[in-house]
Amino acid sequence: MEDKLENPYSMKNVWAILLVLAPMPLVLSTPLATEILIYAIFAMGFNLALGHTGILSFGHAAYFGLGCYITGMALRYLELGVFPALLLGTVAAGLAALALAALAVKRQGVYFAMISLAFSQMLYFLALSPLKGLTGGEDGLKFIPKLAIEFPVTMDLSRPWSAYWFTLLFFALALFAMRQVLNSPMGRLLPAVRENEARVKSLGFPSHALKIMSMAISGLFCGLAGGLLTVYLGYVPLSTLHWFTSGSIMMMTILGGMQSFSGPIVGVLVFLCLQDVTGNFTERWELFSGTLFMALILLFPQGVAGSIKERFQHRMTPTIPERQA
Amino acid sequence: MHVLLGLALGAIYILLAAGLTIVYGLLDVVNFAHGVFYMLGAYAVFLVISLTGSFWIGLASAAIITGLIGALAEVFLLRPLYEKHQLYPLLLTFGFSVAVPDLMKVVFGLIGKTVDYPEALSGFILLGNIPFPKYRLFIIVLTAVVMTSLWLFLKKSDLGMVMRAATLNSRMVEALGIDVSGIWTVGFSIGVGLAALGGAVAAPMVSASPDMGVEITVESFVVVVLGGLGSLAGAVTGGLIIGQVVSFVSLFAGQYSKVAIFIVMFIVLLVRPRGLFGEAGRH
Numbered sequence: 001m002e003d004k005l006e007n008p009y010s011m012k013n014v015w016a017i018l019l020v021l022a023p024m025p026l027v028l029s030t031p032l033a034t035e036i037l038i039y040a041i042f043a044m045g046f047n048l049a050l051g052h053t054g055i056l057s058f059g060h061a062a063y064f065g066l067g068c069y070i071t072g073m074a075l076r077y078l079e080l081g082v083f084p085a086l087l088l089g090t091v092a093a094g095l096a097a098l099a100l101a102a103l104a105v106k107r108q109g110v111y112f113a114m115i116s117l118a119f120s121q122m123l124y125f126l127a128l129s130p131l132k133g134l135t136g137g138e139d140g141l142k143f144i145p146k147l148a149i150e151f152p153v154t155m156d157l158s159r160p161w162s163a164y165w166f167t168l169l170f171f172a173l174a175l176f177a178m179r180q181v182l183n184s185p186m187g188r189l190l191p192a193v194r195e196n197e198a199r200v201k202s203l204g205f206p207s208h209a210l211k212i213m214s215m216a217i218s219g220l221f222c223g224l225a226g227g228l229l230t231v232y233l234g235y236v237p238l239s240t241l242h243w244f245t246s247g248s249i250m251m252m253t254i255l256g257g258m259q260s261f262s263g264p265i266v267g268v269l270v271f272l273c274l275q276d277v278t279g280n281f282t283e284r285w286e287l288f289s290g291t292l293f294m295a296l297i298l299l300f301p302q303g304v305a306g307s308i309k310e311r312f313q314h315r316m317t318p319t320i321p322e323r324q325a
Numbered sequence: 326m327h328v329l330l331g332l333a334l335g336a337i338y339i340l341l342a343a344g345l346t347i348v349y350g351l352l353d354v355v356n357f358a359h360g361v362f363y364m365l366g367a368y369a370v371f372l373v374i375s376l377t378g379s380f381w382i383g384l385a386s387a388a389i390i391t392g393l394i395g396a397l398a399e400v401f402l403l404r405p406l407y408e409k410h411q412l413y414p415l416l417l418t419f420g421f422s423v424a425v426p427d428l429m430k431v432v433f434g435l436i437g438k439t440v441d442y443p444e445a446l447s448g449f450i451l452l453g454n455i456p457f458p459k460y461r462l463f464i465i466v467l468t469a470v471v472m473t474s475l476w477l478f479l480k481k482s483d484l485g486m487v488m489r490a491a492t493l494n495s496r497m498v499e500a501l502g503i504d505v506s507g508i509w510t511v512g513f514s515i516g517v518g519l520a521a522l523g524g525a526v527a528a529p530m531v532s533a534s535p536d537m538g539v540e541i542t543v544e545s546f547v548v549v550v551l552g553g554l555g556s557l558a559g560a561v562t563g564g565l566i567i568g569q570v571v572s573f574v575s576l577f578a579g580q581y582s583k584v585a586i587f588i589v590m591f592i593v594l595l596v597r598p599r600g601l602f603g604e605a606g607r608h
Contacts, residue, residue, distance in 0.1 A: 110349075113355070130580045250419070293420035
């Protein structure tokens with residue numbers, strides 16, 4: 001059933017986002033555009049947990065990195081095709097998120113953040129040294145062969161343009177899937193869990209199960225993003241599992257504005273473009289981005305998209321007021 | 326021997342975790358920049374030693390200088406965010422921990438700065454008939470002294486009592502006419518000062534480098550979560566446990582020493598979700 005109110009998750013918005021993002025390679029470089037799409041999927045997935053459900057996870061690098069490594073290992077050791085390898089990476093990340101959420105769902109806020117952080121660091125150190133034989137340790141997973149597809153079309157994915165189109169296809173699928181999730185009865189309940197879990201529970205909804213599902217789906221998106229990164233880069237850097245990756249995606253999401261459909265995508269776009277521009281004249285872009293981020297937190301706590309939205313609020317759907325601590 | 330080495334390692338964790346737990350207990354802030362202050366402490370000790378030539382002045386001033394930087398950070402960066410969701414201070418300190426190590430690379434270069442052991446503490450001491458590095462013994466003693474004085478400060482001094490009261494009910498303390506925001510600044514400086522002391526003490530062993538704080542932040546979180554958020558006794562116990570775990574796992578299966586930290590934490594949390602000393606009612 002469609003609302004009479006303008007629905008932020010309407011198909012119109014999905015097409016609008018695609019229409020804006022698809023011609024990116026005309027303005028930006030193709031590799032940068034590909035990276036933006038990949039991280040946009042990651043940020044969308046992350047925001048399902050943080051923005052929509054209110055789960056403070058500081059370990060999403062785990063699912064992203066797992067997607068990277070499983071896809072990479074499937075390509076390299078099992079010599080699977082690109083599609084089955086991506087599927088494997090995505091599912092593995094979803095299962096990991098499911099497992100962690102099931103274990104830790106009763107912990108709230110900061111405690112959950114720390115447990116998820118510990119989980120992702122555990123994977124990081126596993127990849128760094130005990131599993132060095134499989135993961136390549138500090139050097140990352142290299143020599144991934146066969147980055148080409150034959151069906152439905154023949155494509156050599158090591159070429160920037162083919163990689164871009166391939167990524168765009170999955171981005172469109174992810175965008176559509178996310179819209180479906182948020183529009184589903186389950187998706188509609190997630191903001192309610194965020195705002196008042198006790199009330200959701202007392203109305204008879206299984207709030208824990210909702211949170212676990214939200215985390216698992218979020219993990220699927222992050223795993224897909226990771227798998228696509230592997231396909232795009234042709235190798236897996238160890239840094240994908242590092243907790244700084246979790247923080248960065250959080251930074252991008254908040255920068256764009258959480259709790260919104262397009263916010264994380266805007267955040268990724270702004271962040272990666274800034275990083276690209278500053279990278280041209282200084283190596284110290286972390287100094288720049290960290291400072292910028294602090295300034296944004298202090299000045300525009302609602303994020304870029306959120307702040308713009310607020311300014312034109314009379315024309316938009318009502319936003320959910322910010323929670324007080 | 327390995328118990329003692331683990332104790333020395335644990336001592337540094339204890340300093341970090343105590344700082345983290347004070348900041349969390351008092352300000353409700355999860356300080357992601359804790360490792361940055363640890364790193365700043367190591368650089369401060371390097372700077373002061375190269376100016377004065379004395380390790381002892383360096384050690385003392387490292388904690389004080391970094392504590393002052395912490396006070397500035399609290400006033401200008403954290404204070405505007407207290408009214409908002411707990412997420413914002415956490416994010417701000419994350420931004421801080423991205424920017425500051427990079428700033429240090431600009432100022433001091435990418436290569437670490439070595440700090441010499443003070444002469445009195447280099448070499449070994451015989452414990453029974455086992456030679457043990459003097460410096461590690463010093464770390465153990467120093468931490469014991471610092472933690473005892475911290476405990477006395479919190480339990481016995483007026484300021485300490487006000488701080489504990491502010492942890493429990495800041496509005497009530499404010500209503501009594503006490504400047505709570507000043508208390509928060511002091512608490513944050515003490516917290517980061519402890520981290521800086523940890524970094525300063527570790528500097529001769531690991532040398533000061535911009536990225537040295539990155540891993541230790543997460544490890545000190547583990548210690549705090551293991552012990553129970555906001556509990557000083559928990560921080561000490563957590564530090565001791567993690568120190569021993571790292572020491573013994575490195576002995577038998579070196580590759581797993583870091584992984585073991587997180588596995589221990591998971592096991593403890595499954596059995597005791599609030600951590601060993603966690604109070605009921607906290608998250």
